[in-house]
């Protein structure tokens with residue numbers, strides 16, 4: 789068993805076979821993710837195992853975004869120019885019901901952060917941002933250092949630090 793990440797490939801990955809217990813997140817993967825990827829709205833990354841590479845264990849979708857300065861904490865606003873902050877949005881993140889609780893959600897989040905840091909080599913990205921679907925999901929992100937924005941309790945951001 790060797791886990792790997794790949795960009796969603798509609799010809800390869802079994803989207804109908806994925807279920808995470810949240811219909812909106814299953815539906816996104818099955819109906820919208822491919823279209824969004826083709827249109828440049830969001831790119832979906834899947835976690836799979838090389839023993840069954842078509843089976844999606846979990847996924848996250850990423851897109852360019854921005855946060856307004858007033859959404860950041862006062863400390864995080866320091867030294868920033870007076871226009872919106874470039875961001876990478878984790879649009880959706882889900883793990884297959886059968887695979888939850890094995891650390892895959894954390895792996896996906898780590899992958900999302902590493903993708904954002906890679907993007908930052910070629911274009912500005914100051915924070916990651918996520919809209920948590922409920923309070924439990926907000927706590928999942930908060931456990932990894934995401935902070936709640938001043939404006940909306942379920943929108944959280946993670947400063948990507950300085951290089």
Ligand SMILES: CC(C)(COP(=O)(O)OP(=O)(O)OC[C@H]1O[C@@H](n2cnc3c(N)ncnc32)[C@H](O)[C@@H]1OP(=O)(O)O)[C@@H](O)C(=O)NCCC(=O)NCCS
Pocket residue numbers: 808809810813880881882883884887888889890891892893894895919920921922924925926927928
């Ligand atoms: C939330 C979710 C992605 C977590 O993935 P996972 O693989 O089960 O989580 P992990 O095994 O990596 O656990 C990571 C931590 O998150 C916690 N956690 C697990 N499921 C959680 C949930 N639904 N909400 C909040 N925290 C959760 C775990 O307790 C664990 O904390 P610990 O290390 O202190 O024990 C997964 O349960 C899921 O897909 N749920 C349905 C969709 C969803 O709620 N997505 C949230 C994004 S909006």
